[in-house]
Amino acid sequence: MFRIFRRRARADREFRDAQRASQALLQMHTETPWPDVLGSVAATAQDATEAAVARDFLPPYFRAPSRQDVAGFMMRWDQPLVIDGEVRECPECGAYRNWVVLCMRDDSVWLRCRAGHETRELGLDAAWYNRHSGPADRWHPTLEDGLRHLGY
Ligand SMILES: [Zn+2]
Structure with a gap:
């Protein structure tokens, strides 16, 4: 048991x-x-x-170009451009609006008036340009082609 x-x-x-x-x-x-x-x-x-x-x-032709791929970026800036409290004027013709702002590969920023005068703008840099521009949506083989696209 x-x-x-x-x-x-x-x-x-x-x-x-x-x-x-x-x-x-x-x-x-x-x-x-x-x-x-x-x-x-x-x-x-x-x-x-x-x-x-x-x-x-994205196929390569749809990708946004990087800074190394292009000579520069451009955008229209139609209103007066105020930098450090001053309205920028073209030193040659006195225009103060309808700019094309160019941001070059070396991070320099240039203003181009309607008459085609180009002036380097030391008060602006690539960071400013990137803050104010939209994404690059088009690539142009020449500066003239880009200007035409922007209506200049
Ligand atoms: Zn001018």
């Missing part, structure tokens, strides 16, 4: 130990499903997909 009880107790304990072990094993695989095999395959496939997306994101 006592022996049977002990045997059953041991069997129960062994059963519970085995159950705990199998649950621990099951939980381990649930939390980390084959990390060395499937994980790396999934990561590789994801990386390849991301690389393909990055490569196909």
Whole structure:
């Protein structure tokens, strides 16, 4: 009687130990499903997909040109340009509005009046230009082509 009880107790304990072990094993695989095999395959496939997306994101002719790709950027500035409290005037013809602002690759900023006089503006820099210009939406092979596009 006592022996049977002990045997059953041991069997129960062994059963519970085995159950705990199998649950621990099951939980381990649930939390980390084959990390060395499937994980790396999934990561590789994801990386390849991301690389393909990055490569196909925008064709080169749709990408905004960087500062190294172009001689400069230009935008219209129709209203009077006030720098340090002074309205800028063209030193040659006295025009004070309808500028084309040019930001060159060397970060210098130039003002061009309607008559085509160009003056370097030391009170402005590339950071100012970038704050006030929209994204470059068009590339022009020559300065004249860009001026024509801006209506000059
Ligand atoms: Zn002028």
